[in-house]
Amino acid sequence: MDFSASLTADTLTVTRGGVPILQNVSFTLSPGQVLILRGPNGSGKTTLLRTLAGLQPPLAGRVVSDPETVTYGAHADGLKATLSVEENLQFWASVHGQTDITQAVEGFNLAGLVHRPSANLSAGQKRRLGLARLLVTGRPIWLLDEPTVSLDVASVALFADAVRTHVAKGGSALIATHIDLGLKADSFDIGPYKADPAKAPDSNDGFDTDGFEGAYL
Amino acid sequence: MIALLIRDMRLAMRAGGGFGLGLAFFLIVTTLVPFGVGPDAEILARIAPGILWVGALLACLLSLDRIFQLDFEDGSLDLLATSPIPLEGIVAIKALAHWLVTGLPLTLAAPFFGALMHLESPGFSWMFVTLLLGTPALSMIGAFGAALTVGLKRGGLLMSLLVLPLYIPSLIFGAEAATRGMAGFNANAPLLMMAGITAGSIALLPFAAAAALRVNLR
Numbered sequence: 001m002d003f004s005a006s007l008t009a010d011t012l013t014v015t016r017g018g019v020p021i022l023q024n025v026s027f028t029l030s031p032g033q034v035l036i037l038r039g040p041n042g043s044g045k046t047t048l049l050r051t052l053a054g055l056q057p058p059l060a061g062r063v064v065s066d067p068e069t070v071t072y073g074a075h076a077d078g079l080k081a082t083l084s085v086e087e088n089l090q091f092w093a094s095v096h097g098q099t100d101i102t103q104a105v106e107g108f109n110l111a112g113l114v115h116r117p118s119a120n121l122s123a124g125q126k127r128r129l130g131l132a133r134l135l136v137t138g139r140p141i142w143l144l145d146e147p148t149v150s151l152d153v154a155s156v157a158l159f160a161d162a163v164r165t166h167v168a169k170g171g172s173a174l175i176a177t178h179i180d181l182g183l184k185a186d187s188f189d190i191g192p193y194k195a196d197p198a199k200a201p202d203s204n205d206g207f208d209t210d211g212f213e214g215a216y217l
Numbered sequence: 218m219i220a221l222l223i224r225d226m227r228l229a230m231r232a233g234g235g236f237g238l239g240l241a242f243f244l245i246v247t248t249l250v251p252f253g254v255g256p257d258a259e260i261l262a263r264i265a266p267g268i269l270w271v272g273a274l275l276a277c278l279l280s281l282d283r284i285f286q287l288d289f290e291d292g293s294l295d296l297l298a299t300s301p302i303p304l305e306g307i308v309a310i311k312a313l314a315h316w317l318v319t320g321l322p323l324t325l326a327a328p329f330f331g332a333l334m335h336l337e338s339p340g341f342s343w344m345f346v347t348l349l350l351g352t353p354a355l356s357m358i359g360a361f362g363a364a365l366t367v368g369l370k371r372g373g374l375l376m377s378l379l380v381l382p383l384y385i386p387s388l389i390f391g392a393e394a395a396t397r398g399m400a401g402f403n404a405n406a407p408l409l410m411m412a413g414i415t416a417g418s419i420a421l422l423p424f425a426a427a428a429a430l431r432v433n434l435r
Contacts, residue, residue: 053299056435072299076292082231083224094220095300133296 003140003170004031005069007052012061013195014044014051020059020195022048027188029141029172034163034185037176043190045176046075049143052174071139073147077130081119085110085129088118093136104135107162109155123150131159135166142166142173148181156181218302218310225314228287235283239276239319240326246272247330258335265334266395269344272330273323274355274384280319281359281380282366282373284311285430289367298434304427312353312360312423320352336399343398347411351391354415357422358383364426368433386414 006029013023021044029035037045051058052065053072079088089101105111108128118126127150134142142163148156160181163173174188175181229236250268251261288294297307327348328341336344362380366372390411398404 050295053295055295055298067299068301070299072295074292074295076290076295078288078291078293078296080224080228080291080293082228087224087227091220091224092296095297095302097301137300 005066005140006030006172007063007065007070007141007174009052010062010064012048012051012063013059014047014056015059016044016047022190022193023060023195025061025190025193029174031140031170031172032167033172034167034183035172035174036181036183036185036187037174037190038187039176039190043194045190046145048190049145049174049176053143065141069139070141070143071134071137073131073134073142073144075145075149077126078133079118079126079129082117084115084117085121086114088129089132089136092133096137096139098136098138101132101136104132107135107165108132108158124152124155127151128155128158131162135162140171142171142175144173144175144177146176146178148177148179218306221297221302221307221310222314225311226317229314229318235280236318237322239279240322242279243272243276243323243326244330246275247333251333262335262337262340265331265336265340266344266347266399267392268334269327269331269336270347270351270388270392270395273320273327273348273352274381274388276323277319277352277355277359278377278380280315281363282376284315284360284363285367286363286372289433294367294430295434298430304430305423308360308364308426308430309419309423312357315360316353316356320348320356324348324352339401340395340399343395343404347391347395347398347408350408350412350415351387354387354411354418355384357415357418358387361418361422361426361429364429364433367430387411390414 008028009025012025013020014025015021025048027035037048039045049072050056052063053070054063054067055072083091086101089104093099093101105114108131110128110132113121113125118129121129131147147159151159160183163183166173247268254260254264285294288297298304324345327344331340331344359380362376365379366376369375390407394404394407394411397407
């Protein structure tokens with residue numbers, strides 16, 4: 001896997017439910033960089049991350065990256081309750097063409113849990129397993145949405161270590177979080193990019209949201 | 218892709234996966250009919266292909282909403298969508314997994330359940346052949362319906378309304394082929410029509426379902 005991939009947002013306008021919430025967002029995530037996404041609840045961090053991950057199209061602007069280099073870590077961990085920890089990780093590893101899960105298991109202190117069904121894990125253990133999935137994807141760019149939710153202090157440190165190792169290899173991470181991870185990181189505040197509905201750029205498909213709204217009023 | 222197939226089969230076999238549910242439902246439907254229609258062997262044998270087909274179709278419908286809904290709820294679908302497997306491939310594999318745990322067991326069981334309906338001996342192989350050719354279309358069309366309704370609360374009911382009309386062609390030609398074959402007539406025409414529907418849905422619907430998923434994931 002080529003670990004020198006970068007991701008660039010170019011005057012991006014992202015929408016949630018058809019309403020623009022962030023506009024003219026531009027930044028570049030370079031190899032070896034950690035970027036912390038800051039912004040209050042509901043400011044559009046998740047929407048921005050989903051757009052960058054390619055799960056939804058931007059209203060305007062573009063995302064410059066190879067989709068094969070990006071992995072997305074959402075609020076939901078994507079775990080199957082009836083599969084064991086090992087089976088869950090093994091599955092995501094094979095989907096991404098990887099075979100080795102030992103590094104992920106050890107990195108997130110899951111060795112004692114590998115044969116446990118994920119249904120029996122605590123919230124924090126599930127989260128650790130969800131984060132361990134990032135390692136088995138073998139992808140250089142991590143887009144993480146509040147990765148430390150329900151983690152204790154020790155697990156947050158494990159996570160920070162994993163990010164450090166990842167970055168040392170040339171990977172990069174864009175992390176939406178409210179806490180201090182103790183990482184050497186740049187900060188990116190999305191506050192100034194809040195969309196002004198009156199000045200929203202025309203949508204790519206010509207769908208006029210202003211008129212749409214007016215139809216109900 | 219093999220990994221996804223293995224995972225889906227494994228999930229279906231484990232507790233709460235719903236394997237065997239369709240089969241049990243199929244058995245109940247076919248045992249209920251003689252109670253309703255009466256024990257007249259001649260009538261039962263005549264309506265058997267139709268009843269078996271309708272039963273298989275409903276049994277298939279029972280597990281359709283699991284194809285994408287569970288993966289959508291736990292976030293796996295987002296992660297799969299960003300994985301190296303194209304979404305079209307994901308749809309095709311999931312439909313295949315659904316067929317392997319639903320359509321295939323129904324096909325294998327139909328001749329035995331047919332015996333409950335006084336099905337005559339040539340009927341056993343005809344039921345087997347028509348269901349073998351027809352049930353893959355049921356899974357594929359069902360996966361398309363599931364992709365359209367994924368993310369909707371109580372989407373299962375809406376999906377049934379969407380999917381059942383699309384099952385009608387397979388049902389008509391499948392039951393017709395079985396009836397004709399059992400009566401000793403040439404059943405090539407309905408059999409080929411049904412095989413055509415199956416081949417067409419396998420070729421086209423993964424693309425349609427993937428497009429529907431992309432919209433629903435936004």
